Amino acid sequence: MADYTIKVRRFQPESGEGPYWEQFDVDLEPSLSVLDALLQTKDREDGSLAVRCSCRAAICGSCGMKINGQSGLGCKTQIGEAQELADKKASAATGASNGSVPIVIEPMGNMPVIKDLVTDMESTHWTKIRRVTPWLLPHGEAPEREYVVEPESMLDITQSMACIQCGACVSSCLSMEADPDFIGPAALAKAYRFVGDPRDAETVERLHDLAEDPHGIYDCTHCFSCIDACPKDVAPMDQIMRLRRKAGEEGIEDPNSGHDHEMAFVKIIEKKGTLDESLLLQESFAPGVKGKLKPSKRAIREMLGSIPTAIRGIRTGKMRSLPKLIPGVHHKLPDGAQDEVQAIYRHAEEHNEEFNLYIKGDEGELAEIEAEEAAND
């Protein structure tokens, strides 16, 4: 047993008072969870401390909360590890080790607080989930037996089916902080569960819906917060990126030109080996290798709109090498290096594999399995 101190952000709506902090001492094995600490506090000290919880095993998704500022599940965060993180953060902030500091526990972000750690998930999380038409839309009569589908397609969407709707990703989402109307990581991961499902007959309509909504798939800023927060390895951002890729494949216009911007990197590197920044803007907004440009009105508008950013970049020193803006000046890779770059492209195209935990396991595990299989052959 060890002693820990938890510092809980409390809010008692009937008290007429605003939120406040309260510290509690708990006595737990380090391997027990932050939720165990809260339950011990409820049981022994203060039964009015409100926290949703049920399974204690990271399957019901009730106990989403922020622990030392990080969104996750209370039941899945060991108290010993939470203490280490709290101490590490404190010493990083002050530059010195100052012993044990309290473990800070707060309600989830991006949601109104009802009481203590209980948030209003209905008005945010669930409203957004319902926004993505979260049910299968097959066409015609169901077959007499099961739908026959590629085995891997079911494993593929099992990663997003593994979502337990805990809201940790929503809590951590930086885009939603800036745009509360963003459909968000959980709902978009749920959307992929249908878009990736070969039984769904309205995949294209779904993609249009999610791409054309200004708060849809292109509202994600690719910050990885949701991947860090997700307790079930759903990797919501990966699912959003897959939605974008599928939207791109369907030729759906990306209002931010994000897809074209991404493809600009791909094309330039394939051709030149390193990033030729003089081509980046035009390639992003008016794809087509130099000389064959047919920029649309929108592309011209976007390119002109980017000029102030470029000027700011030069002024602040972010863009240091002016010649890089002059087409043709960009250096070539020495010797046969460009061939090697293209070999990498070929390899990637030939091994067009999705990274999916249900198919592959974690990265290290994947390498190990492959090594074992090679040894067995």
Place this chain on the structure above:
Amino acid sequence: MVGERGDPASRIPTAKSDFGSIASALVPTHDVLVIGAGLAGQRAALAAAEEGVSVGIISKVHPVRSHSNAAQGGINAALNPGDSWESHAFDTIKGSDYLGDQDAIEIMTREAPEEILHLEHLGVTFHRNEEGKLGTRAFGGASAARTYYVADITGQAIMHVLYEQLMKYSEQIARYEEWFCTALAMDENNECCGVVTRNVADGSMELFQAKSVILACGGNGQVWKPTTNALICTGDGIAMAYRVGAKLMDMEMIQYHPTTLAGKGFLITEGARGEGAHLLNAKGERFMERYAPNKMELASRDVVSRAEQTEIDEGRGFPDGTVALDITVVPKKRVHEALREIVLVGRDFAGVDITREPIHIKPGNHYTMGGVKTDVDGRTDIPGLYSAGETACVSVHGGNRLGANSLLDTLIFGRRSGADAAARAKRIAGSRPSRKVLEDEEAMIADVNSRAKGSGRRVSEIKLELGQTMDAKVAVFRDEAGIKEAIEIVARLKEEAKTAYIDDHGSVFNQDLLGAIELGYMLDNAECTCLAALERKESRGAQYRTDFPERNDDEWLKHIDLEKTDDGPEISYSEVTITQWEPEARTY
């Protein structure tokens, strides 16, 4: 392509009530009211809505938090060409130690394939074989690989897909998410006509009116500590039915699952053994050779749990009171594909990489085979009151439930209850509940609130003593002395609960108050389980009496029924339905 919008609460249909003191009060009214929103409840609601009646579904937690989530391994159905419902039925009957009712088991196993296909058509992402068709895995007590699954999140996957359907049919099915039920409402003919609820969000009390009420509130695992069950599994439905006079059946039959983590009680799916994992004692022996030489680790759960407990009790376990589950013998690729959840449970809750080393496990409280006595359409012996899933006892599980039959039970009898409840609603005019039941419940809550701090014991203390008592005395092995001790302790705890105090006296999200009400439910469940365990003087399925170690078909091939009287539960018996499988000796 537009999802559901708007506030579900604004769609609550109401009817004017002219009963009671508040003549103009609006009573939320549905033809069919489902209490509990796990698999049984959601399936019942969808089936009732299909019949065109108005449906409400009430749950004390958000539906996707329900404990059906925790069913990892899969769902049984004889759907493969080489398999047959008779084989599935026989395995279930043998697994039940012949206490299951064979008419009900026939229905469940015959209807299983169609239900699996229905789920598949709704969108459940079942595992596929190489041909892209539904694939199966092996499970305990089964003579064929007939378990359909989604990795090891089968319950979660099915429940989230059913919830998708609830969202889709939100016009027909009103959802009351985070509403807690405190009592059933009865009319003057002793028919069930509604339920008293508390809106958890604001503490307001409401009397709901319905022509049919379906209890699908899950089991009572929290009566034991530790348990694999969630904190919400407090036997609410069983207790509410018992309190209005419905019969309970086979309450002594409590399953201990063979593979739970020591201390925390977390579940390691039987799918692990289905994939080939071994059980080892501290000497490294595969001890199941001595207990079930044919089925080994895949014998019925009661058999495996007793084998483990015997190894532990006789000193061949590890010092922490466990034996080991060795999953390293399963190919790693298969583990990642089919047992990913267990990799996470091992890593996060035991600090063990199950792909590299064995994990320590022990038998732990897991499932309530008994419950509210129903027929094959979910009808209890109170008109208008139905029950399905773990709350109910049809009985398809008898003395011991087979792995991957619980999800099936919830779906088959959830659907049948929903359909029959809807048929009743179409048939009858319905009666209005008296507001007295609401006033009684408000008085009960006022009483709990009035107890001063320190005036009695803390609710949490009583729960802990109850759980430890039941795990010590009414578990894998039982005897008269131990059960009698448990009965005395439970009786004392019931008295203490009357003065137990809480800290929170507010209206908004008062979990403290709900905990006190749940304690009452748990104590009623415990009392009934102890009495039935004392009554059954034989060993059958999960009930193993060290003082009566043999199964005794001559005297005890019968159900034990319990009914509430002013002096406590009254015991009676009912026949086990036998169709074509006469009881035989049970070996694996």
